[in-house]
Amino acid sequence: MGKLDGKTAVVTGASSGIGLAAAQRLAAEGAHVFLTGRRETELDAAAAAIGPAATAVTGDIAKAADLDRLYDAVRARGRGLDVLFANAGSGWFAPLEKATNEDYEQNFGTNVRGTLLSVQKALPLxxxxxxxxxxxxxxxDDGWENFGLYAASKAAxxxxxxxxxxxxxxxxxxxxxxxxxxxxxxAVDRVLGPEEAEAFKAGLAEGVPIGRLGRPEEVAGAVAxxxxxxxxxxxxxxxxxxxxxxxx
Known part of the structure; x- marks a missing residue:
C-alpha cells in the first residue's frame, strides 16, 4: 500500500523535470494525479507513461480560465483534492540596468500570480x-547576479x-x-541551448558540496x-x- 492510496493530487508544470518526477512519485504512492502544463504533447506523453492513475489537462497557470478547466476536471471526479503541488514556474534573467517590464511580468506573472491563482482556485476543492x-x-536567498527578479519572485x-x-x-x-x-x-537546455547549458550545469555542480546536480526524483521524494x-x-x-x- 502507498502512503497516498485513494488520494487526489494536482501537479502544475508536470510535463517534465521536477513536476513530472513528482507526478510519477505521487501516483506510485497511490494517488490519482491531475497533471497540467502548457506543452500539450509532452503533457499527454507524461500522463500516458504514468497510466490510468493520471489525467492530463493542458493549461497555463497564469490564465484563470485554464485553471478553471483544470479544477472542473478535478471536481468532476467527485473526491475533492488532497494534494496540490504548485510547481510551475518561469525564470527570466537580467541585471538591474537591463531588466524590462517583460522580464518582470514573466517572473512574477507565473511564479507569483500563477501560484496565487493555482492555490486560490483550489480552495473550494x-x-x-x-x-x-x-x-x-x-x-x-543568495543574491546571484542577473537573478534579481527571479529570486524576488521565489522569495514571495x-x-x-x-x-x-x-x-x-x-x-x-x-x-x-x-x-x-x-x-x-x-529547463536549462531549453533556455540556453545544449552546449551553453552543459557548461552552465558543470559550473553549478562545482558549487554543490556533494559535487553533483540534484535529480528531479530526489525533489519528488521530498514532495511525497x-x-x-x-x-x-x-x-x-x-x-x-x-x-x-x-x-x-
Whole structure:
C-alpha cells in the first residue's frame, strides 16, 4: 500500500523535470494525479507513461480560465483534492540596468500570480487535512547576479507559504514550500541551448558540496513526504533540497 492510496493530487508544470518526477512519485504512492502544463504533447506523453492513475489537462497557470478547466476536471471526479503541488514556474534573467517590464511580468506573472491563482482556485476543492506544497528556490536567498527578479519572485512564494499555512490551519490544510537547489532538468537546455547549458550545469555542480546536480526524483521524494501524513506536524515550513549548497 502507498502512503497516498485513494488520494487526489494536482501537479502544475508536470510535463517534465521536477513536476513530472513528482507526478510519477505521487501516483506510485497511490494517488490519482491531475497533471497540467502548457506543452500539450509532452503533457499527454507524461500522463500516458504514468497510466490510468493520471489525467492530463493542458493549461497555463497564469490564465484563470485554464485553471478553471483544470479544477472542473478535478471536481468532476467527485473526491475533492488532497494534494496540490504548485510547481510551475518561469525564470527570466537580467541585471538591474537591463531588466524590462517583460522580464518582470514573466517572473512574477507565473511564479507569483500563477501560484496565487493555482492555490486560490483550489480552495473550494481542498479536503480537510489536504497538503499544499509550493515550489520555491534557494536562489531566493543568495543574491546571484542577473537573478534579481527571479529570486524576488521565489522569495514571495516562500512568504506566501507561511501566510497561507496560518490562514488555512483551521481547515487542517497544511501549506509548506520546498526550495530546490541546482537540479538537472530540461529547463536549462531549453533556455540556453545544449552546449551553453552543459557548461552552465558543470559550473553549478562545482558549487554543490556533494559535487553533483540534484535529480528531479530526489525533489519528488521530498514532495511525497510533505504530501503524506508523515509530515502531519509540519506547517509553513520550507525544505531546502540542495545537496548542502546553502548549508555549509
Amino acid at each position: 481542498l479536503n480537510e487535512g489536504a497538503s499544499v506544497i509550493l515550489n520555491g528556490s534557494i536562489r531566493a 512564494v516562500r512568504s506566501l507559504a507561511r501566510t497561507w499555512a496560518n490562514e488555512l490551519k483551521g481547515r487542517g490544510i497544511r501549506v509548506n514550500s520546498i526550495s530546490p537547489g541546482s537540479i538537472e532538468t530540461p 513526504f510533505l504530501a503524506s501524513a508523515d509530515s502531519s506536524f509540519i506547517y509553513g515550513a520550507n525544505l531546502d533540497i540542495d545537496g548542502g549548497e546553502h548549508q555549509f
